[in-house]
Amino acid sequence: MFIINWFKDVLAYLGLSQKSARILFLGLDNAGKTTLLHMLKDDRVAQHVPTLHPHSEELVVGKIRFKTFDLGGHETARRIWRDYFAAVDAVVFMIDTTDRSRFNEAREELRHLLETEELSTVPFVILGNKIDKPDAASEDELRQHLNLFSNMSVNSMKGGSAGRPVELFMCSVIRRMGYAAAFKWISQFLT
Numbered sequence: 001m002f003i004i005n006w007f008k009d010v011l012a013y014l015g016l017s018q019k020s021a022r023i024l025f026l027g028l029d030n031a032g033k034t035t036l037l038h039m040l041k042d043d044r045v046a047q048h049v050p051t052l053h054p055h056s057e058e059l060v061v062g063k064i065r066f067k068t069f070d071l072g073g074h075e076t077a078r079r080i081w082r083d084y085f086a087a088v089d090a091v092v093f094m095i096d097t098t099d100r101s102r103f104n105e106a107r108e109e110l111r112h113l114l115e116t117e118e119l120s121t122v123p124f125v126i127l128g129n130k131i132d133k134p135d136a137a138s139e140d141e142l143r144q145h146l147n148l149f150s151n152m153s154v155n156s157m158k159g160g161s162a163g164r165p166v167e168l169f170m171c172s173v174i175r176r177m178g179y180a181a182a183f184k185w186i187s188q189f190l191t
């Protein structure tokens with residue numbers, strides 16, 4: 001056992017360990033999930049095409065190798081989210097902070113995910129995206145709408161409390177702001 005662990009450590013140190021953290025990009029359509037994926041992968045803004053089919057990419061962010069799954073967010077695409085829940089290491093749930101008319105819908109999808117048994121121990125990063133826009137909701141406003149309080153131990157959203165880390169980060173993918181901190185935060189649960 002000791003030898004096996006030691007061997008794994010050496011492989012990890014050398015960057016040769018095969019395992020990559022499986023991470024799902026979820027959220028309503030138009031939130032910015034694919035834009036984030038392209039930014040992480042190529043450091044550029046790709047043109048907007050709604051995601052119809054799940055797309056997977058291997059990425060290295062910091063010291064962690066990620067296998068990301070970018071799933072479409074429109075209503076029919078959401079039906080297959082659950083096919084990806086097995087063996088997930090983290091969820092990135094993205095929200096468009098300028099689209100107030102859909103905050104309730106986003107909150108219900110998030111609540112649903114947090115209440116999903118298969119994901120009950122999976123850390124969640126919630127990204128409030130598009131803060132470069134002048135009409136973006138503030139962090140406080142978003143937290144209120146999502147019932148997400150800064151101290152998650154008093155989180156009123158069922159499934160968001162003890163035993164599972166949940167944190168909100170405000171970001172602008174287009175301005176390359178905010179998401180690096182989010183990946184740094186999630187990395188601590190993946191090693």
Ligand SMILES: Nc1nc2c(ncn2[C@@H]2O[C@H](COP(=O)(O)OP(=O)(O)OP(=O)(O)O)[C@@H](O)[C@H]2O)c(=O)[nH]1
Pocket residue numbers: 027028029030031032033034035036048049050051052071072073074129130131132133171172173174175
């Ligand atoms: N202003 C601004 N626009 C953004 C930002 N991130 C993404 N967008 C825009 O939001 C739109 C939707 O982005 P996508 O990445 O395609 O959204 P998605 O979440 O993948 O959507 P689906 O694939 O339909 O689920 C695009 O027009 C992006 O350019 C941002 O940080 N700021």
Ligand SMILES: [Mg+2]
Pocket residue numbers: 033034035049050051070071072073
């Ligand atoms: Mg997409």
